[in-house]
Amino acid sequence: MKIDGKHYRTIWIHPQNPKIVQIIDQRKLPFQFVIKDLEDLESAEKAISDMLVRGAGLIGATAGYGMYLAALNVNKKHFIKELLNAGEILKNSRPTAVNLQWAVERQLAEIEKCETYEECVNATLKTAGEITDEDANMCRMIGEHGFKIIEKISRHRNGETVNILTHCNAGWLAFVDYGSATSPIYKAHDAGIDVHVWVDETRPRNQGARLTAWELLEHGVPHTVIPDNAGGHLMQHGLVDIVITGADRVTKTGDAANKIGTYLKALAAMDNNVPFYIALPSSTFDWAIADGVNEIPVEQRDGREVKYMSGFKDGAEQEFLIMPEGSNVANYGFDVTPSRLITGLITERGICDASEDGIKTIFPEKYIM
Amino acid sequence: MKIDGKHYRTIWIHPQNPKIVQIIDQRKLPFQFVIKDLEDLESAEKAISDMLVRGAGLIGATAGYGMYLAALNVNKKHFIKELLNAGEILKNSRPTAVNLQWAVERQLAEIEKCETYEECVNATLKTAGEITDEDANMCRMIGEHGFKIIEKISRHRNGETVNILTHCNAGWLAFVDYGSATSPIYKAHDAGIDVHVWVDETRPRNQGARLTAWELLEHGVPHTVIPDNAGGHLMQHGLVDIVITGADRVTKTGDAANKIGTYLKALAAMDNNVPFYIALPSSTFDWAIADGVNEIPVEQRDGREVKYMSGFKDGAEQEFLIMPEGSNVANYGFDVTPSRLITGLITERGICDASEDGIKTIFPEKYIM
Numbered sequence: 001m002k003i004d005g006k007h008y009r010t011i012w013i014h015p016q017n018p019k020i021v022q023i024i025d026q027r028k029l030p031f032q033f034v035i036k037d038l039e040d041l042e043s044a045e046k047a048i049s050d051m052l053v054r055g056a057g058l059i060g061a062t063a064g065y066g067m068y069l070a071a072l073n074v075n076k077k078h079f080i081k082e083l084l085n086a087g088e089i090l091k092n093s094r095p096t097a098v099n100l101q102w103a104v105e106r107q108l109a110e111i112e113k114c115e116t117y118e119e120c121v122n123a124t125l126k127t128a129g130e131i132t133d134e135d136a137n138m139c140r141m142i143g144e145h146g147f148k149i150i151e152k153i154s155r156h157r158n159g160e161t162v163n164i165l166t167h168c169n170a171g172w173l174a175f176v177d178y179g180s181a182t183s184p185i186y187k188a189h190d191a192g193i194d195v196h197v198w199v200d201e202t203r204p205r206n207q208g209a210r211l212t213a214w215e216l217l218e219h220g221v222p223h224t225v226i227p228d229n230a231g232g233h234l235m236q237h238g239l240v241d242i243v244i245t246g247a248d249r250v251t252k253t254g255d256a257a258n259k260i261g262t263y264l265k266a267l268a269a270m271d272n273n274v275p276f277y278i279a280l281p282s283s284t285f286d287w288a289i290a291d292g293v294n295e296i297p298v299e300q301r302d303g304r305e306v307k308y309m310s311g312f313k314d315g316a317e318q319e320f321l322i323m324p325e326g327s328n329v330a331n332y333g334f335d336v337t338p339s340r341l342i343t344g345l346i347t348e349r350g351i352c353d354a355s356e357d358g359i360k361t362i363f364p365e366k367y368i369m
Numbered sequence: 370m371k372i373d374g375k376h377y378r379t380i381w382i383h384p385q386n387p388k389i390v391q392i393i394d395q396r397k398l399p400f401q402f403v404i405k406d407l408e409d410l411e412s413a414e415k416a417i418s419d420m421l422v423r424g425a426g427l428i429g430a431t432a433g434y435g436m437y438l439a440a441l442n443v444n445k446k447h448f449i450k451e452l453l454n455a456g457e458i459l460k461n462s463r464p465t466a467v468n469l470q471w472a473v474e475r476q477l478a479e480i481e482k483c484e485t486y487e488e489c490v491n492a493t494l495k496t497a498g499e500i501t502d503e504d505a506n507m508c509r510m511i512g513e514h515g516f517k518i519i520e521k522i523s524r525h526r527n528g529e530t531v532n533i534l535t536h537c538n539a540g541w542l543a544f545v546d547y548g549s550a551t552s553p554i555y556k557a558h559d560a561g562i563d564v565h566v567w568v569d570e571t572r573p574r575n576q577g578a579r580l581t582a583w584e585l586l587e588h589g590v591p592h593t594v595i596p597d598n599a600g601g602h603l604m605q606h607g608l609v610d611i612v613i614t615g616a617d618r619v620t621k622t623g624d625a626a627n628k629i630g631t632y633l634k635a636l637a638a639m640d641n642n643v644p645f646y647i648a649l650p651s652s653t654f655d656w657a658i659a660d661g662v663n664e665i666p667v668e669q670r671d672g673r674e675v676k677y678m679s680g681f682k683d684g685a686e687q688e689f690l691i692m693p694e695g696s697n698v699a700n701y702g703f704d705v706t707p708s709r710l711i712t713g714l715i716t717e718r719g720i721c722d723a724s725e726d727g728i729k730t731i732f733p734e735k736y737i738m
Binding site: 209228236309318323 | 399567568570572585591593596600603662676679680682689692693698701
C-alpha cells in the first residue's frame with residue numbers, strides 16, 4: 001500500500017543490490033519511518049525476534065528471505081548442513097509463529113533438491129519470492145471477497161459513508177501487502193466507495209492507534225482512533241455499519257482467537273445487529289480444535305506492557321509509568337470470540353458462515369476423515 | 370479510608386485552624402500525594418474548576434465548604450448580597466455538576482435565615498459539615514447493603530476469593546468517604562472476607578489505573594489492574610464473580626449512564642451469567658428520563674485526551690504523543706447500559722431491580738403523580 005504517496009510492500013529486495021533485503025522497522029512506527037537492510041541470517045533472525053517485523057504473513061516472508069540470506073553467506077562446501085542449522089536458528093526466533101516454521105520447512109524442502117550451491121542460492125531466492133507473492137495474493141483475494149460486503153452496505157446506504165470498526169492491526173503491516181481485515185477496506189476506498197474506519201486503540205500495546213491508524217493515514221483512508229471502550233456506544237447509536245477484525249487462530253467450528261477485547265466488540269455487534277466479520281488467510285485455521293474458548297490457551301504477557309506506556313516526546317520514544325508502581329497487573333494477549341457471535345469468515349477462497357458446515361463449503365478437503 | 374495506614378476523608382477542616390479547609394490534589398495521584406489548603410472562595414472555586422476535586426459527592430461537599438470560606442471573608446455589612454454572588458461563582462465552576470448546584474442552594478437557604486453575620490458563619494460551617502457527613506453516611510449505607518451480596522457470594526464459594534470487577538473510579542476519592550461501587554468492597558475487606566478487585570484501566574483518562582488502584586493499594590485491598598479489553602476474557606473463564614460500577618445518571622426505568630465502556634462489561638456479564646450491579650446514591654437518579662440510550666446526551670470531550678497520555682518519568686508527570694499526530698480521534702465521555710443488562714441497583718435505601726417497578730419499591734414517593 002502507499003506511504004507518502006509511494007507504493008510499498010513490507011519486505012522487498014533492495015532495488016540496487018539483490019544481496020540485500022529491506023524491511024520497515026515497525027517498532028518505530030508511527031513516530032519514525034525507518035527502512036532497515038537485512039544482509040545475513042543474523043539480521044533476519046533479529047528482525048523477527050526483536051519484532052522489527054510482526055504478523056503471521058510478514059514473519060513467514062522474512063523467514064523465507066532469511067534462508068536466502070543464509071544461503072548467500074554459508075560455506076559453499078557444506079551448504080546443506082549449514083542451511084539446516086540456519087533453519088533451526090530462524091525457527092527458534094519466535095517459536096509460536098506457525099508461518100515461520102512453515103516457511104523454513106518449505107525452503108529446506110527446496111534446498112534438499114539442489115545439487116550445487118548456485119542452484120541452492122537461486123532456489124531460495126525464488127522460493128522466498130513465491131512465499132511473499134502468495135501472501136500478498138492471498139490478502140488481495142480476501143479484499144476481493146470482503147469488498148462485496150462493503151459495496152452492498154454502501155448501496156443500501158445510497159452511497160453514504162460506510163462506517164467500519166476494526167480492532168488491533170490486521171493491516172498490510174502484518175502481511176506483505178493489503179492485510180486481512182484492512183484488505184476489503186483498501187479495495188473499497190480505492191474503488192471510490194466512501195468508507196470511514198473506527199480504529200480501536202487496542203490496549204495495552206496500542207497496535208490500532210500506532211499501526212492501523214498510520215497505515216490508513218498514509219494510504220489516505222478516512223479514519224478516527226477511539227479508546228477500546230467506545231465501540232459499544234457507537235454501535236448503540238448506529239455509527240458502525242460493519243465490524244471486521246483479523247484473527248490469530250480460528251477453530252474448525254469457527255471460534256476466533258484474536259487480540260484481547262475482540263470478544264467485547266462481537267457482543268456489542270450482536271446486541272445492535274451490526275454484522276461482525278473475521279478476515280483470515282486459510283493458514284490461520286487450526287483444523288485440530290473444535291472448542292475455542294476452552295481449548296485455545298491464552299498467552300499471558302509481561303505486566304510491564306500494562307504498567308508502563310510508550311510514547312513520543314522531545315523527538316524520541318520513551319516509556320512512562322501510568323499507574324501505581326505497587327499495584328498488580330495482568331496482561332492477557334487475546335480472547336476467543338465464539339462462532340455464534342460471528343456473522344461470517346472472509347478468506348481467500350470466499351466468505352462462509354462461522355460454523356463447521358459453513359467452513360466445509362469452502363474447505364471441504366479439510367474435513368475428510 | 371486509609372492512606373499509608375492513616376484514616377482520611379477527601380475533605381476536612383484543618384486540625385489546627387478552623388478557617389482552613391483541606392483537600393487532596395487528586396490531579397497528582399497516584400504519583401504524588403499532595404494536600405492542599407483552601408482558604409477562601411477563590412481557592413475553593415479553583416479546586417472544583419481545575420479538577421483538584423472530582424466526583425459528584427466531593428464536588429458538593431467542596432461547594433458547601435466554599436460557601437463557608439466565602440462567609441469568612443465577605444464584607445460583614447453586605448454579607449447576604451456578597452454570598453449570593455459567591456454562590457453564583459461556585460455554581461459556574463462546573464455547570465453540569467448537579468450536586469454542586471444543590472449544595473450551594475442549600476447553603477443559600479440557610480444564609481437567608483440568618484440575622485447576623487456571626488450566625489451566618491456558624492450556619493455555613495454547620496451546613497457544610499452536614500452536607501459532608503450526609504454524603505459519607507449515604508456511601509456507608511450503600512456499603513452495608515452491597516456487603517450482603519458479596520458476603521453471600523463468599524459463602525457460596527466456601528470462603529474462597531470473591532473476584533469483583535469495577536470500571537472507572539466510583540471510589541471514596543469521588544465522594545467524601547467509602548465511595549459508591551467501592552463501599553461494599555471496603556466493607557467486605559474490613560470484615561475479613563477474601564476479596565480481589567479487577568480494576569479496569571478506564572481509557573482514555575485512566576481513572577481506574579490511577580485512582581481506583583491507588584485507593585485500593587493504600588487501603589490494602591488485593592487488586593489487579595487490567596486493560597479495559599480484558600474483562601470479557603476473565604468472565605468467560607469464571608474469573609469474575611460480580612461486577613460493581615458507579616453511575617453518572619440513572620433513569621427512573623433503571624438505564625445507567627456511566628463512564629464509556631461500562632456497557633461492554635455489562636454485555637459480557639450477561640453473556641457469562643455474572644451479576645452486574647450499579648451502586649449509586651439516590652441523588653444520581655434522574656426522575657425525568659425514561660429511555661437512557663435515546664434521551665441522555667453523551668458529552669464529547671477534548672480529543673487530546675486520546676491522542677496524548679499522561680505518565681510519570683524522571684520525577685515528574687509528563688504528557689506524550691501515543692499515535693500519529695495527523696489521525697482523527699473521538700472521545701465520548703460515557704455510554705448508557707440498558708436496564709435489561711443490570712442485575713440490580715445498590716442505593717443507600719437498599720437494593721432493587723433496575724426497573725421502574727423495582728425502583729418504585731424503595732423510592733415510592735418519586736413516582737406519585
